[in-house]
Amino acid sequence: MIYTVTLNPSIDYVIKLDTLMTGSVNRVSEEHVYPGGKGINVSNVLNELGHKSIALGFISGFTGQYIVDTLKEKGLESDFIKVKDGFTRINVKMKSEEETEVNGKGPKISETELRLLFDKIDNLNSDDILVLAGSIPSALDERLYESIMAKIKDKNIKVIVDATKNLLLNVLKYEPFLIKPNNHELEEMFNVKLTSNEDTVKYAYKLREMGAKNVLVSMGKDGALLITESNEVFLSNVPKGIVKNSVGAGDSMVAGFTAGYLNTNNYEDALKLGAASGSATAFSNDLATKDYIDSLLNEIKVEKLENILS
Ligand SMILES: Nc1ncnc2c1ncn2[C@@H]1O[C@H](COP(=O)(O)OP(=O)(O)O)[C@@H](O)[C@H]1O
Numbered sequence: 001m002i003y004t005v006t007l008n009p010s011i012d013y014v015i016k017l018d019t020l021m022t023g024s025v026n027r028v029s030e031e032h033v034y035p036g037g038k039g040i041n042v043s044n045v046l047n048e049l050g051h052k053s054i055a056l057g058f059i060s061g062f063t064g065q066y067i068v069d070t071l072k073e074k075g076l077e078s079d080f081i082k083v084k085d086g087f088t089r090i091n092v093k094m095k096s097e098e099e100t101e102v103n104g105k106g107p108k109i110s111e112t113e114l115r116l117l118f119d120k121i122d123n124l125n126s127d128d129i130l131v132l133a134g135s136i137p138s139a140l141d142e143r144l145y146e147s148i149m150a151k152i153k154d155k156n157i158k159v160i161v162d163a164t165k166n167l168l169l170n171v172l173k174y175e176p177f178l179i180k181p182n183n184h185e186l187e188e189m190f191n192v193k194l195t196s197n198e199d200t201v202k203y204a205y206k207l208r209e210m211g212a213k214n215v216l217v218s219m220g221k222d223g224a225l226l227i228t229e230s231n232e233v234f235l236s237n238v239p240k241g242i243v244k245n246s247v248g249a250g251d252s253m254v255a256g257f258t259a260g261y262l263n264t265n266n267y268e269d270a271l272k273l274g275a276a277s278g279s280a281t282a283f284s285n286d287l288a289t290k291d292y293i294d295s296l297l298n299e300i301k302v303e304k305l306e307n308i309l310s
């Protein structure tokens with residue numbers, strides 16, 4: 001079974017405005033509400049691609065209930081822990097000339113509630129896949145993903161981590177199966193400016209050397225680079241399309257990659273399905289549908305880059 005963990009889910013309130021003017025009243029031209037948070041998005045797109053998963057994490061209040069209800073309506077399985085404090089956050093995504101995001105903080109998680117999550121993770125078996133994705137509520141320890149991985153390290157579970165900075169760097173010693181930073185997060189981690197594929201591969205390879213088995217760097221409209229566990233390097237393009245809402249593109253890529261790998265055990269196929277899923281979401285208001293992903297697949301070209309690792 002695939003388990004996704006979203007410690008800090010969200011309702012994504014996506015609005016479109018012709019112009020965003022700070023300091024004045026703005027009126028939206030379009031508005032959409034989606035259950036969000038990285039692990040939940042991964043579960044959604046996995047479901048589209050025919051792979052069942054169980055969404056774990058913490059929810060709270062009326063906003064949390066909306067997430068549970070919506071996932072249920074879509075036929076997704078979840079096993080969230082209901083926390084007492086506050087409410088599941090609302091993340092505002094504003095689309096005008098530029099994309100502006102305001103992400104909420106999320107509720108406080110108590111020690112007892114956290115222990116309940118560890119109990120659930122304790123029940124995972126060696127054939128399972130665990131996706132740890134997104135930020136953690138501010139009151140929780142930055143080493144939380146690390147503690148989860150330490151707990152399951154002898155179980156041979158494939159762990160996929162999509163997180164930033166120390167949250168990600170701290171887990172590398174436990175050799176996650178896949179990590180997916182985007183190019184900006186990679187720059188931030190090494191305090192560098194990446195100006196070429198060679199540069200990106202160089203820094204992505206450092207994450208391989210620090211323990212990650214496969215490193216997938218998503219680069220928005222410039223596609224994605226993958227360094228596999230046998231140090232093969234692949235570059236994927238992006239298909240043609242009009243960007244509507246790139247929120248969730250990275251999560252869709254993680255889901256597509258995971259589904260592709262499970263389908264054929266082949267990293268090129270995984271990258272292709274990941275790239276098609278990411279772009280299909282970027283070209284949609286909501287997350288990608290299977291039909292749309294399938295229709296973009298034959299436009300995805302994956303190129304093997306030789307002699308790029310020095
Ligand atoms: N503007 C875009 N045009 C086409 N494809 C895109 C676009 N933005 C994202 N994608 C696809 O989705 C993937 C993940 O997007 P990215 O923005 O890099 O991730 P994240 O959401 O984690 O920042 C990209 O590697 C690409 O395949």
Ligand SMILES: O=P(O)(O)OC[C@H]1O[C@](O)(COP(=O)(O)O)[C@@H](O)[C@@H]1O
Nearest residue numbers: 036037038091134135248249250251
């Ligand atoms: O947990 P974080 O890092 O605050 O991110 C949460 C946000 O990320 C998303 O999961 C989208 O992530 P991506 O655009 O990186 O795929 C939104 O649904 C959510 O609002």
